[in-house]
Amino acid sequence: MFRLFIALLALALASTVKGGCTAEISSLDDVSAAASCSTVNINSFTVPAGMGFNLQLATGATVNLNGNVQFGNKSWSGPLFTVSGESITFNGNGNTFDGGGPFYWDGLGGNGGIEKPAPMMKIEISGTFSDVVVVNSPERCYSVGSNPGPLVMSNLVVDDSQGDVPNAQSNGLPAGHNTDGFDVSTTNLIIKDSMVHNQDDCLAINKGSNIVFTGNTCINGHGISIGSITSNVTVSGVVISDNTITSNVQALRIKTDATATGSLVTNVTYSGNTGTGMLQFGVLIDQSFPDTLGTPGNGVIISDINFSSSESKIAVNSGADQVAVNCGSGSCQGKWNWADLTVTGGEDGPITNFTGIENFSQ
Numbered sequence: 338m339f340r341l342f343i344a345l346l347a348l349a350l351a352s353t354v355k356g357g358c359t360a361e362i363s364s365l366d367d368v369s370a371a372a373s374c375s376t377v378n379i380n381s382f383t384v385p386a387g388m389g390f391n392l393q394l395a396t397g398a399t400v401n402l403n404g405n406v407q408f409g410n411k412s413w414s415g416p417l418f419t420v421s422g423e424s425i426t427f428n429g430n431g432n433t434f435d436g437g438g439p440f441y442w443d444g445l446g447g448n449g450g451i452e453k454p455a456p457m458m459k460i461e462i463s464g465t466f467s468d469v470v471v472v473n474s475p476e477r478c479y480s481v482g483s484n485p486g487p488l489v490m491s492n493l494v495v496d497d498s499q500g501d502v503p504n505a506q507s508n509g510l511p512a513g514h515n516t517d518g519f520d521v522s523t524t525n526l527i528i529k530d531s532m533v534h535n536q537d538d539c540l541a542i543n544k545g546s547n548i549v550f551t552g553n554t555c556i557n558g559h560g561i562s563i564g565s566i567t568s569n570v571t572v573s574g575v576v577i578s579d580n581t582i583t584s585n586v587q588a589l590r591i592k593t594d595a596t597a598t599g600s601l602v603t604n605v606t607y608s609g610n611t612g613t614g615m616l617q618f619g620v621l622i623d624q625s626f627p628d629t630l631g632t633p634g635n636g637v638i639i640s641d642i643n644f645s646s647s648e649s650k651i652a653v654n655s656g657a658d659q660v661a662v663n664c665g666s667g668s669c670q671g672k673w674n675w676a677d678l679t680v681t682g683g684e685d686g687p688i689t690n691f692t693g694i695e696n697f698s699q
């Protein structure tokens with residue numbers, strides 16, 4: 338009886354606690370067995386077209402990406418890669434996930450043309466996710482929406498640079514479109530020391546709190562964004578620091594839907610960011626999305642948006658606006674300390690419906 342009890346206990350433990358096994362993944366056939374192992378090694382392989390690589394991990398598991406993973410090309414909804422689990426250590430080792438972007442890119446992104454798998458990389462872990470290179474995401478790249486605890490993402494590369502130029506399918510448009518680097522709707526997230534070269538937002542925070550974006554480089558896209566903000570969501574406690582933004586449409590932006598109601602964007606601190614070659618705006622805070630500087634709505638309250646701690650220096654191109662703030666009536670609130678913002682080049686830009694910006698003049 339006692340022996341039976343011990344045997345059953347051992348069996349129960351083996352299935353819940355990580356077994357100490359090491360799983361080798363060299364095809365999708367190996368993925369389900371990896372779910373109970375403490376170490377998971379991913380070798381080079383190609384995921385069959387139209388299928389997702391969905392990696393569910395035991396608590397505390399370590400993943401080593403030991404080779405490059407390609408995804409077969411087929412029009413479908415995605416995502417291409419999903420990883421979930423608690424207290425995970427994901428080591429990319431500089432290896433690559435290749436989304437096959439040029440196969441899909443038609444200049445239209447999610448707005449038309451063929452259906453493109455998106456997001457490419459769905460991250461649902463707590464712990465760390467580092468040293469991964471993604472090339473050629475068909476559309477949006479990383480989506481972080483349900484990490485079960487604090488998550489640090491670092492030393493990542495999203496390289497969609499091939500999408501900057503037209504291809505045979507894009508009718509003269511840049512081939513890549515809607516290739517967001519990081520789409521974030523979550524709490525307790527740090528993204529740092531990463532590089533995004535793309536054709537849409539480097540970062541877009543749609544909701545959540547306690548989010549840090551620091552030491553990253555954003556090339557050629559639409560800058561570091563909060564929004565667009567829809568109805569009934571809160572964004573609070575965001576730090577955007579020490580990033581380098583090169584040749585983006587705008588460097589730093591908050592955009593709220595003109596029709597949104599019941600939402601709040603508060604406690605956002607920008608410090609030590611450097612921007613050069615902005616095409617349209619240095620800083621853009623706009624409550625008229627999807628228009629730009631159109632008729633603003635006032636159903637999203639924006640407060641406590643500061644440039645502090647260390648100087649953010651942004652240079653815009655000639656013809657661009659340095660700073661544009663387009664608030665709905667009464668919906669930008671309180672005092673905002675912009676003592677540590679310097680924008681050069683271009684023209685001043687409009688600041689409408691708000692007089693609470695302190696220590697900054699243009």
Ligand SMILES: *[C@@H]1O[C@H](CO)[C@@H](O)[C@H](O)[C@H]1NC(C)=O
Pocket residue numbers: 383407408409410437438439440
């Ligand atoms: C998918 O197509 C792209 C663009 O032609 C190509 O670079 C990539 O190698 C293809 N992927 C596979 C798995 O064949």
Ligand SMILES: *[C@@H]1O[C@H](CO)[C@@H](O)[C@H](O)[C@H]1NC(C)=O
Pocket residue numbers: 568569599
């Ligand atoms: C927002 O919340 C309000 C109040 O609960 C509700 O009436 C409204 O339908 C919600 N709007 C959206 C777009 O979810």
Ligand SMILES: *[C@@H]1O[C@H](CO)[C@@H](O)[C@H](O)[C@H]1NC(C)=O
Pocket residue numbers: 546547548573574575576604
């Ligand atoms: C603002 O956000 C920071 C970072 O998340 C947090 O430490 C701080 O307590 C927040 N301040 C307020 C007044 O909520």
Ligand SMILES: *[C@@H]1O[C@H](CO)[C@@H](O)[C@H](O)[C@H]1NC(C)=O
Pocket residue numbers: 632633634635664665666667689690
């Ligand atoms: C101020 O807000 C109101 C209401 O949202 C809007 O109609 C108006 O256009 C705004 N004023 C300016 C100068 O943008």
Ligand SMILES: *[C@@H]1O[C@H](CO)[C@@H](O)[C@H](O)[C@H]1NC(C)=O
Pocket residue numbers: 604605606641642643645672673674695
């Ligand atoms: C932002 O600046 C305002 C005005 O100086 C200040 O009252 C507020 O505490 C600051 N908020 C943060 C999060 O630093």
